[in-house]
Amino acid sequence: MSNIQINLKIDEVYTFKLNSGEEVVAKVKQAGGDWILINDPVSVAPGPQGMGLMPTLFTANPESETRLNTNSIAVVAETESAVKSKYIQATTGLTVPDKKLILG
Numbered sequence: 001m002s003n004i005q006i007n008l009k010i011d012e013v014y015t016f017k018l019n020s021g022e023e024v025v026a027k028v029k030q031a032g033g034d035w036i037l038i039n040d041p042v043s044v045a046p047g048p049q050g051m052g053l054m055p056t057l058f059t060a061n062p063e064s065e066t067r068l069n070t071n072s073i074a075v076v077a078e079t080e081s082a083v084k085s086k087y088i089q090a091t092t093g094l095t096v097p098d099k100k101l102i103l104g
Contacts, residue, residue, distance in 0.1 A: 008036065008076070013084045015044075016068065017075035024056055025079055025087050026068070035067040040091040044083075053083075053090050 008014060008031040016024045023044040030037035041056035060066065079087065089095050 013079045013087055015077050015079045015083070016073050019072050019074050022056075024068070025053065025083065026056075026066070027091075034070055036070060038066050038068050040087075041066055041068070042087060042090060053086060 008028045010028055010030065013025060013027050016026065018024060024041050025044065026038035026041040028036060029039050040062075042053040043056045044051055045054050046052070057066065
């Protein structure tokens with residue numbers, strides 16, 4: 001039986017805090033039941049210039065499905081916008097421009 005009963009939006013980026021203490025950022029492709037199907041999971045890790053994103057799975061086929069067992073999730077939240085931008089850049093190579101208000 002699943003420990004997590006929330007409404008996850010498909011194609012949205014979420015931060016998952018696992019029972020192990022690891023923090024994972026990933027895009028949700030499917031949710032429901034005991035598993036969440038995710039794309040491009042990255043782990044949050046300290047680095048020389050502060051927190052950074054690194055692959056969660058080093059040896060997995062990037063084209064294969066990645067399933068996260070809901071029983072191993074302690075906390076889930078929508079990912080903060082600056083981290084989400086870095087995630088998109090890291091997983092797609094696309095740079096998301098900052099939102100700026102132009103006054104004139």
